[in-house]
Amino acid sequence: MIRPPGLMAISDLHVRHPDNRRLVEDLYPGSSGDWLLVAGDVGEFVADVAWALRLLSERFATVVWVPGNHELWTPADDPVQLRGEARYRHLVGICRELGVVTPEDPYPVWEGSGGPVTVVPMFLLYDYTFRPAGAPTQEAALERAYDAGVVCADEFLLHPDPYPSREAWCRARVDETAARLAARDRDVPTVLVNHYPLVREPTRVLRHPEFAQWCGTELTADWHIRYGAAAMVYGHLHIPRSTVYDGTRFEEVSVGYPREWRPRAVRPAPRTILPVQRAPETTRGGHRAT
Ligand SMILES: [Fe+2]
Numbered sequence: 001m002i003r004p005p006g007l008m009a010i011s012d013l014h015v016r017h018p019d020n021r022r023l024v025e026d027l028y029p030g031s032s033g034d035w036l037l038v039a040g041d042v043g044e045f046v047a048d049v050a051w052a053l054r055l056l057s058e059r060f061a062t063v064v065w066v067p068g069n070h071e072l073w074t075p076a077d078d079p080v081q082l083r084g085e086a087r088y089r090h091l092v093g094i095c096r097e098l099g100v101v102t103p104e105d106p107y108p109v110w111e112g113s114g115g116p117v118t119v120v121p122m123f124l125l126y127d128y129t130f131r132p133a134g135a136p137t138q139e140a141a142l143e144r145a146y147d148a149g150v151v152c153a154d155e156f157l158l159h160p161d162p163y164p165s166r167e168a169w170c171r172a173r174v175d176e177t178a179a180r181l182a183a184r185d186r187d188v189p190t191v192l193v194n195h196y197p198l199v200r201e202p203t204r205v206l207r208h209p210e211f212a213q214w215c216g217t218e219l220t221a222d223w224h225i226r227y228g229a230a231a232m233v234y235g236h237l238h239i240p241r242s243t244v245y246d247g248t249r250f251e252e253v254s255v256g257y258p259r260e261w262r263p264r265a266v267r268p269a270p271r272t273i274l275p276v277q278r279a280p281e282t283t284r285g286g287h288r289a290t
């Protein structure tokens with residue numbers, strides 16, 4: 001029997017890797033009305049991002065995309081050398097041509113099973129406030145990361161132009177997004193979609209705690225409560241799992257790199273966000289799901 005349409009989610013497709021590209025080529029909806037939330041890190045090259053989103057937009061009823069840090073890189077060998085905000089706006093323009101929903105569009109409402117919910121694609125970035133213990137300032141946190149040899153490539157490839165810094169860009173995005181969320185229909189729950197988790201807890205299981213400073217902002221710590229989230233969808237950490245914080249379901253839906261997903265028993269596939277499928281695996285303050 002064909003299942004009813006679902007609100008599906010996936011992230012970190014990283015299609016520069018041939019094995020991941022094949023995964024995307026094989027990625028079809030399980031039901032003709034499925035929506036697909038793509039929570040960032042499709043790729044680094046504009047042409048790769050456009051290729052994947054075009055393919056998916058031809059198959060899914062609605063595709064919603066938010067940028068990851070990789071889309072915002074300006075690799076030296078990408079023919080598109082746009083940086084920062086201009087690069088983001090260029091990608092938004094491509095999405096508009098494809099009919100893919102971005103953080104710059106009116107928030108679509110999922111009316112299918114488990115709905116209605118307002119789907120909120122967000123581009124919030126990070127501001128180095130998820131600092132490791134014993135590092136009271138951004139400078140100290142960055143120094144710790146250099147000492148540990150776990151500096152995110154964003155430091156060299158993700159340019160914040162025209163903002164003076166990535167953290168300034170983050171704060172502008174947070175302010176702008178908060179204003180839009182305050183104006184939403186409060187009677188309808190939300191599904192919040194962002195490349196980074198809105199709360200810090202998911203980063204506690206990172207192998208290198210120094211890396212958390214590139215994984216979100218403390219400014220959004222209560223957004224899942226404040227903005228009535230039925231679920232929060234994120235990626236970036238490459239630790240796919242389901243957790244619950246303050247009663248809200250958080251879904252890390254990343255595929256990750258071939259070396260990460262190949263050893264797993266199950267081939268990566270979109271996760272069903274709605275209708276609700278199963279009990280989450282861990283609870284607030286919990287540890288990595290098995
Ligand atoms: Fe990623």
Ligand SMILES: [Fe+2]
Pocket residue numbers: 041068069070195235236237
């Ligand atoms: Fe990422």
